[in-house]
Amino acid sequence: MTVKDFTPIQKTEDTQIRVALKDYKNSQYVDIRQWWKPEDKDEYLPTKNGITIPVKDTLDYLNEFVEQVQMIQFALNGGESPEEDLAVNDTLGKLQDD
Numbered sequence: 001m002t003v004k005d006f007t008p009i010q011k012t013e014d015t016q017i018r019v020a021l022k023d024y025k026n027s028q029y030v031d032i033r034q035w036w037k038p039e040d041k042d043e044y045l046p047t048k049n050g051i052t053i054p055v056k057d058t059l060d061y062l063n064e065f066v067e068q069v070q071m072i073q074f075a076l077n078g079g080e081s082p083e084e085d086l087a088v089n090d091t092l093g094k095l096q097d098d
Contacts, residue, residue: 028055
């Protein structure tokens with residue numbers, strides 16, 4: 001059962017990404033799912049494309065997701081490793097504090 005729907009993110013003209021808080025068997029979950037709107041319908045329908053995460057694990061998963069996206073962005077920008085970039089930023093921060 002859906003407890004709360006959040007504002008949909010419009011991906012394309014007929015596709016949305018929706019985030020919802022759901023209850024199932026006395027536990028709460030965050031559901032992140034792609035929805036689509038068939039040409040012959042007025043409302044969007046859920047697809048199988050998505051993920052449902054227990055609320056208690058949501059921040060862990062999101063933090064891991066953000067780290068993975070940062071590694072991808074770093075690689076696309078020609079970097080060798082995110083750890084190297086973080087070490088440089090940490091060193092620069094310490095020098096600025098001195």
